[in-house]
Amino acid sequence: MISDVFTWLNDPAHWRGSTGIAERLGDHVGFCVxxxxxxxxxxLPAGLYIGHTGKATWVVSATNTLRSLPTIxxxxxxxxxxxxxxxxxxxxxxxxxxxxxxxxxxxxxxLANTVAGVQNxxxxxxxxxxxxxxxxxxxLGRVELPCSLPLVFSGLRSAALQVIATATVASSVxxxxxxxxxxxxxxxxxxxxxxxxxxLVALLAVSTDFLLALGARYTISPGITGRSTLKNRTxxxxxxxxxxxx
Numbered sequence: 001m002i003s004d005v006f007t008w009l010n011d012p013a014h015w016r017g018s019t020g021i022a023e024r025l026g027d028h029v030g031f032c033v034x035x036x037x038x039x040x041x042x043x044l045p046a047g048l049y050i051g052h053t054g055k056a057t058w059v060v061s062a063t064n065t066l067r068s069l070p071t072i073x074x075x076x077x078x079x080x081x082x083x084x085x086x087x088x089x090x091x092x093x094x095x096x097x098x099x100x101x102x103x104x105x106x107x108x109x110x111l112a113n114t115v116a117g118v119q120n121x122x123x124x125x126x127x128x129x130x131x132x133x134x135x136x137x138x139x140l141g142r143v144e145l146p147c148s149l150p151l152v153f154s155g156l157r158s159a160a161l162q163v164i165a166t167a168t169v170a171s172s173v174x175x176x177x178x179x180x181x182x183x184x185x186x187x188x189x190x191x192x193x194x195x196x197x198x199x200l201v202a203l204l205a206v207s208t209d210f211l212l213a214l215g216a217r218y219t220i221s222p223g224i225t226g227r228s229t230l231k232n233r234t235x236x237x238x239x240x241x242x243x244x245x246x
Contacts, residue, residue: 051119109162
């Protein structure tokens, strides 16, 4: 079976055309990127506001309940409600419900981690910033946001993994994406195609997580992550070694 999966993945014919792997991969990435960008635009400002002011904390608990919603059931419900309003050659009636489901899935981890990141900042840091004459907005933008980035990125990575895995359901409402291989493979009892589609989804998730981790490494200040302290300590040890040997 494993050799059949490798044969299916390495067949050039499966990579070309409107139903090929390259096209399906592009569709899948498109679904995920749109959902994550919208979720980030909604959850990040809301999380910063809630964490900074301490108000409306109930929103975090309310959004966490969205994770318990049945994805397939919600997708079918939204499709039945929205699709009849679109006619002609357009996938909007199926695309909009799919994006709504993915956005609802991505918002909770980003929002919760952003709020936690801001609230976990030491109060003495805020007091020092205020003592320097910073306004509330300046403290939020120059102190709280940079210090909360590690948890923000953690929430974004979690959301990305969930969205990439769940975006396969788009194929259940006639859209493309890598889930098409899984659904079609099961329908045709073509198990190398089914497993190959699952492998592609897993590889996309791992690659995305690696890229986000790399982005976090070069976005978050080394002073926050502790890399600068470790680097300075290593440098000092290297400089003191010759003296010790003497």
